[in-house]
Amino acid sequence: MAETLAPTALTLKDIAREAGVSLATVDRVLHNRPGVRPDTVRRVKDAIARNSFQPHVAAAELARGRARRFAFVMPSGPNPFMQQIEAYLGEMAAWLSARRLNVEMIATDVFEPAALAASLEALSGDYDGLAVVALDHPSVRAAINDLVDAGTKVVTLVSDVPSSRRHHYVGIDNIAAGRTAGALVGRLVGQRSGKVAIVAGSQGLRDHAERIFGFNQVMGSEFPDLSVLPVLEGRDDDGRSEQLLARLLGKHPDIVGLYNVGAGTQGVAKALNDKALNEKTSGAAGRDKQVVFVGHDVTALTRRLLLQGVMDAAISQNPGHEARAAVRVLLALARGEPILSEQEKIRIDIVMRDNLP
């Protein structure tokens, strides 16, 4: 009836006795320090495994004395997503402080490979762990690998560098996110047929390109009645996005769906609203005529648009979860603890009006 899941109460001393060695030797094995014969190592590890011994994290943490230093390397400039990350770290302040963790924010030009690589190289040795919003480029990859070799724990955030030897990626699968957006647009458009527009920041950004890829995949295979128009590159800028989209909406009156891949949401919404206003004065209206609008991320703006019904769904990747997951993963890596992969996995949230967080 009452099954105990974690009964351990052994200490290093018990393991030492079990293995027939001294405490010092167990310590050497536990921390991969040199000066222990291979078969002695095995004896100790066996004893540890046999008793499924877990070092007491509190004791380990206390004994090491020094605080740990982590840093988030993020894009400079006003970026709502990054501001949210910072805000969530602020909410964790007491939690961090109670564990003697120092977390800093470092702003850098993430979109300039050379600058980013240089920034990263400069941090070597200063931190126990880094969470990096990086772009996938050979020089960045090299910088990350150097950090890893120097013993720094490295986690990529939001945008991965899979070719590097980073320890972990905290973020979503962007192809799946694009597929999800495609399925939503297709299903919410319903029986209507027509054209679908895509507004992205730039197709050069890895995450945007992947989302578009996934989106087109679904549209092509499952919604043959909908034809996807060429991607508009709004550069995540409101003005530019609005202008491009307004022109497109004018040219194609039969646009029934819209996927906004990145930022520039304000401009996209403006263009859509203007179109809706025009149609209202000219007679046509109603939900049947409205353009299905799917975008990314829950911000103050997208929240408002969802509530107003302008936007139909937002694909979200919970920045709070990402911030906390990055810290937890770095901490687990630094301590040599296993990572709870299920916990740290970032899910693709579909947010509609009624499940707004």
Next chain:
Amino acid sequence: MAETLAPTALTLKDIAREAGVSLATVDRVLHNRPGVRPDTVRRVKDAIARNSFQPHVAAAELARGRARRFAFVMPSGPNPFMQQIEAYLGEMAAWLSARRLNVEMIATDVFEPAALAASLEALSGDYDGLAVVALDHPSVRAAINDLVDAGTKVVTLVSDVPSSRRHHYVGIDNIAAGRTAGALVGRLVGQRSGKVAIVAGSQGLRDHAERIFGFNQVMGSEFPDLSVLPVLEGRDDDGRSEQLLARLLGKHPDIVGLYNVGAGTQGVAKALNDKALNEKTSGAAGRDKQVVFVGHDVTALTRRLLLQGVMDAAISQNPGHEARAAVRVLLALARGEPILSEQEKIRIDIVMRDNLP
């Protein structure tokens, strides 16, 4: 550029010096022990606040010595949701063990108020914290309040007892979940009009009743073209659900949407499949004729149904997150740490084929 979020490195000794008292007094204040004059208490608390001092959790944990005991009180009988909770706790075994946390599972008849209340009363004093899947009933409420008064930390799981003095609720807002289901059915049905069916376990269950309430709310206010049929009570049983639904589908050929509130999914899917087969042989087919099917929870079964396209969306409440959140909340409560409410909040996940976790 590099803003430090958590610089603390003070100790109790520093606080004692700051406040002009001894270590013992600080300790008394920190643990609400008697024997300190009110103004002395204030002086100490001021010093703590002024330096935003946080006791080192590792040191505190180490010093207290005793391991903590938590228990999950859950329904007996074969219940996939509860089995998942148990599985996720198993995945945390190393994490728990490293923190000297003992977590047990206690099965009880959750649907019998008297039995549940008696079980809870019997646990008093044995555990530092309890996570309880409870139903809202006066005797259960009283039992929970007694536990709280005795110093046990109590968290309700999945199903809340808001009238009790439980410390925290780990679960979703079921009315919002119902609303979300309603919005999904309505939007996915598209331009078609017709009838919508609801299959629930029982309207007597608080969570099911709340979901139905939210569902009807949205249907009534936003989808006037859809009329909701009376709720079928399938008692979470496959056979019964299938039988009831098959009869209903036969009687109303114009059913375009279906909301399955609880379990019995296998039966519901069977009834829908049979209907689809009939229509295929008789000519009509295609997505336009299919019944939109929205249900709850991601299990092996619903996952398969989503992939096959039989089911259109599942409202999910991530049992892994719930299990981990319950443990974290109990631990934070026991330690007197603040709870990261943003982190522990259970979100209403919309799961469709392309964002299956």
Next chain:
DNA sequence: CATGAAATGAGTTGCGTACCTCAAAACACC
């Protein structure tokens, strides 16, 4: 001012680990 109660100080011990030093033992090699 005497008395007893309340408030406070001073000190100790122990939690389980990290990290260090120094000496002793085992071993390899010529």
Next chain:
DNA sequence: GGTGTTTTGAGGTACGCAACTCATTTCATG
């Protein structure tokens, strides 16, 4: 058998706090 090297043992200190004891001071009250 002697040399030098590697491996191991023994022991200590420190980390920051909880929890306790016991002595001392402060205070209110008669």
